[in-house]
Amino acid sequence: MKFEDFLYTQEGADLFEKTEGLDKVLSSGVMTGSEGLGIRLSEKTSPEVKIKEKSGCEHKVIMLGSNSYLNLTTNKKVCEAAIRAIEKFGYGMGAVSVYAGITDMHKELEKRIANFYNTEDAVLFPSGYGTNIGVISALCSSGDIIINDSANHASIFDSSKLSGADLRVYPHNDIRALERILQKLKNTNAAKLIITDGVFSMYGDVAQLDKICDLAEFYGAKVMVDDAHGLGIVGSSGRGTAQIYGVENRIHLNVGMLSKTAGAVGGYCATSRKIAQYLRHYARSYFFSTALPAPIVAGLNEIFKLLEHDRAGRKELWANINYIKDKLNKAGFNTGNSQSGIVPIIIGDEPTLFKMHEDLRLSGVYTNVVTYPAVRRKDCRIRLCIMKDLTHAQIDKAVEIITKIGKKYGVI
Numbered sequence: 001m002k003f004e005d006f007l008y009t010q011e012g013a014d015l016f017e018k019t020e021g022l023d024k025v026l027s028s029g030v031m032t033g034s035e036g037l038g039i040r041l042s043e044k045t046s047p048e049v050k051i052k053e054k055s056g057c058e059h060k061v062i063m064l065g066s067n068s069y070l071n072l073t074t075n076k077k078v079c080e081a082a083i084r085a086i087e088k089f090g091y092g093m094g095a096v097s098v099y100a101g102i103t104d105m106h107k108e109l110e111k112r113i114a115n116f117y118n119t120e121d122a123v124l125f126p127s128g129y130g131t132n133i134g135v136i137s138a139l140c141s142s143g144d145i146i147i148n149d150s151a152n153h154a155s156i157f158d159s160s161k162l163s164g165a166d167l168r169v170y171p172h173n174d175i176r177a178l179e180r181i182l183q184k185l186k187n188t189n190a191a192k193l194i195i196t197d198g199v200f201s202m203y204g205d206v207a208q209l210d211k212i213c214d215l216a217e218f219y220g221a222k223v224m225v226d227d228a229h230g231l232g233i234v235g236s237s238g239r240g241t242a243q244i245y246g247v248e249n250r251i252h253l254n255v256g257m258l259s260k261t262a263g264a265v266g267g268y269c270a271t272s273r274k275i276a277q278y279l280r281h282y283a284r285s286y287f288f289s290t291a292l293p294a295p296i297v298a299g300l301n302e303i304f305k306l307l308e309h310d311r312a313g314r315k316e317l318w319a320n321i322n323y324i325k326d327k328l329n330k331a332g333f334n335t336g337n338s339q340s341g342i343v344p345i346i347i348g349d350e351p352t353l354f355k356m357h358e359d360l361r362l363s364g365v366y367t368n369v370v371t372y373p374a375v376r377r378k379d380c381r382i383r384l385c386i387m388k389d390l391t392h393a394q395i396d397k398a399v400e401i402i403t404k405i406g407k408k409y410g411v412i
């Protein structure tokens with residue numbers, strides 16, 4: 001049985017019959033993870049963290065599965081700012097912003113994000129997923145054309161469908177295929193939006209934004225980048241994938257998430273004043289969804305103060321990324337074309353993937369299991385996410401375990 005077998009109702013079957021089927025498969029114990037596919041944490045996320053197994057027993061794992069790359073989730077100044085804000089504003093906003101409002105801190109954060117990207121404005125959304133849903137479905141509709149990289153995040157595909165626009169997809173990072181699509185559309189009057197992840201979440205590689213911007217300008221398309229995993233990590237001062245290529249001012253919609261490097265929750269779109277104003281009125285996941293809680297926003301303002309001056313530890317993180325990649329490659333693992341805090345280990349065989357992932361966790365290394373629908377089954381992989389605060393001793397230990405288990409399953 002496969003994940004997608006439970007998505008659709010068989011003809012003549014009861015609507016909820018699919019839930020019985022999935023339940024049977026899950027209770028047979030085929031899935032790994034101490035909590036579904038993930039884990040249950042017994043303490044705050046840090047490079048070495050205590051987790052709880054299904055049996056209730058607890059043990060420590062080296063954490064290679066969190067996108068809190070710069071360990072800002074536990075940063076003292078950030079947490080203190082959040083505590084001060086909870087005392088002043090409480091822990092939630094009470095209703096959508098059009099009814100219950102936002103604070104000066106929300107406006108300060110939007111301004112900081114706009115300054116960070118050198119755009120006129122930025123709009124804060126209560127979730128990263130909802131940012132893509134809101135931005136794309138507000139700006140695109142039937143008659144428009146959205147062109148997606150095949151490895152874009154699920155939220156981009158979901159909102160592309162929701163928008164009603166005509167959807168075209170090019171193979172991952174294949175610029176010539178993108179150009180072929182644009183060439184074929186040359187004679188249409190339809191408005192076109194090219195959307196790409198900046199750093200690809202399941203590959204760790206980056207979009208070729210210089211070439212994408214060149215094509216967009218030549219063929220009259222607009223460009224949107226979801227740089228969820230690029231913020232604070234890539235680019236000469238951590239301003240993301242566009243900074244790698246020096247094309248910051250050629251991106252029309254700079255989307256990012258506050259759930260990865262920034263360690264919290266939420267997302268944003270940095271853009272022109274008029275587009276931001278439009279989004280505040282027509283992005284339904286903004287208009288109809290409650291704003292981020294004030295304590296989160298207070299913490300995020302502290303985080304952007306660090307990111308603005310590139311003082312959040314990006315260089316230490318890169319030392320760790322290079323250290324672990326070098327060790328894994330020397331051990332014989334295929335880590336793809338990673339250029340970020342995401343380091344995949346390509347497995348390519350799903351049963352091996354699940355067994356290896358489980359074995360790793362029980363041996364003290366927590367990683368992410370990545371298969372369909374996040375990638376094609378034959379591209380399934382273990383995903384490692386690297387943190388700045390990992391010590392060399394922890395990385396050495398993790399690589400030793402990964403190597404032992406990789407050999408056991410014939411991956412190396």
Ligand SMILES: Cc1ncc(COP(=O)(O)O)c(C=O)c1O
Binds near residue numbers: 155197
């Ligand atoms: C590229 C990308 N976009 C969007 C999202 C959604 O962000 P969030 O988890 O904050 O909703 C994610 C995270 O899973 C992501 O990796």
